[in-house]
Amino acid sequence: MPIQILPARLANQIAAGEVVERPASVVKELVENSIDAGATRIDIDIEKGGSRLIRIRDNGKGIAKDELGLALSRHATSKIASLDDLEAIVSLGFRGEALASISSVSRLTLTSCTEGQTEAWSAYAEGRDMDVQLKPAAHPIGTTLEVLDLFFNTPARRKFLRTEKTEFTHIDELIKRIALSRFDVAITLRHNGKLVRQYRIADNPLQQERRLAAACGPAFLQHALVVELAHGDLKLSGWICSPQGARSQNDIQYCYVNGRMMKDKLINHAIRQAYESSLRSEQYAAYVLYIEVDPHQVDVNVHPAKHEVRFHQARLVHDFIYQALQSALQQGASSDDAPQYQ
Numbered sequence: 001m002p003i004q005i006l007p008a009r010l011a012n013q014i015a016a017g018e019v020v021e022r023p024a025s026v027v028k029e030l031v032e033n034s035i036d037a038g039a040t041r042i043d044i045d046i047e048k049g050g051s052r053l054i055r056i057r058d059n060g061k062g063i064a065k066d067e068l069g070l071a072l073s074r075h076a077t078s079k080i081a082s083l084d085d086l087e088a089i090v091s092l093g094f095r096g097e098a099l100a101s102i103s104s105v106s107r108l109t110l111t112s113c114t115e116g117q118t119e120a121w122s123a124y125a126e127g128r129d130m131d132v133q134l135k136p137a138a139h140p141i142g143t144t145l146e147v148l149d150l151f152f153n154t155p156a157r158r159k160f161l162r163t164e165k166t167e168f169t170h171i172d173e174l175i176k177r178i179a180l181s182r183f184d185v186a187i188t189l190r191h192n193g194k195l196v197r198q199y200r201i202a203d204n205p206l207q208q209e210r211r212l213a214a215a216c217g218p219a220f221l222q223h224a225l226v227v228e229l230a231h232g233d234l235k236l237s238g239w240i241c242s243p244q245g246a247r248s249q250n251d252i253q254y255c256y257v258n259g260r261m262m263k264d265k266l267i268n269h270a271i272r273q274a275y276e277s278s279l280r281s282e283q284y285a286a287y288v289l290y291i292e293v294d295p296h297q298v299d300v301n302v303h304p305a306k307h308e309v310r311f312h313q314a315r316l317v318h319d320f321i322y323q324a325l326q327s328a329l330q331q332g333a334s335s336d337d338a339p340q341y342q
């Protein structure tokens, strides 16, 4: 075969292979877009585990009529414009690939209205089509993305979808992680028309603890020690369990770097080290931790799903986390020793 440039749609379907693994990955991309758009409310409707319908509605800033087609094009983003921006990412998205990829493997409708518009508009794309058809629509300021029949045109991938229940469990877990990352955003999640989760805005410590308990269970809250430490531009906050609250599975291990969910070896190592001998080998720490760092000091463009980061000053970050957790654990231990008057 001679060398040839792939048709746009096929190129997008190949790219979709990296980002769109299953319904939960679609939900992740869309909810992150809503958060990047400044939404304070996100409503998620799922049908049949996401294989029939994924609908995400937000009250963010919306997309202008003349940018609807662009939003669905590959490498089209409003979040970065230069290498300088790439080196200090503040948004969750930046590749400009999600909507193009998702629309190449589903029937997608994008409806949006911005503040300056008197009318909302809808763009429909099946597979991917650069000449998107625009139609007037009814929508308040904000955006709704509707994804129907995921993988309808890629049967090999559709075959790999698990049961409705399993796919929905992945979505529920993802929404939990997102709810823990943004206490200032209200989120509802429905499956087949039934309200499954409702995370209300939590803007005081009591409401935050309520959301924490809703997401992680009351036992976690009961054994939670508050973590709070800053060192220059580096900040660590959140909750870790006392050794008494250790779990038999690693099911509550949430870590965020500048609001982005992470699974990072360096961070994991620092956490394990802080617990050191206080956990038996079959026990797992539970934690919900937030790391804030100057965006210039961290590279998020390492992994397609952005699960990993690279800290420029890895050693410093590691030791900082270790020390913050160790002192929280020590304080927790000494308050356990104190007499309890009840």
Ligand code: ADP
Pocket (backbone or CB within 6 Å): 029, 033, 034, 037, 058, 060, 061, 062, 063, 071, 072, 076, 077, 078, 079, 092, 093, 094, 095, 096, 097, 098, 099, 100, 142, 143
């Ligand atoms: P990225 O998030 O990497 O920029 P996407 O393909 O996810 O790429 O989205 C493309 C663009 O469409 C975004 O840069 C943004 O301008 C716009 N967009 C997508 N979703 C929303 C939304 N819910 N609200 C407002 N704008 C959106």
Ligand code: MG
Pocket (backbone or CB within 6 Å): 029, 032, 033, 093, 094, 096, 098, 099
């Ligand atoms: Mg995006």
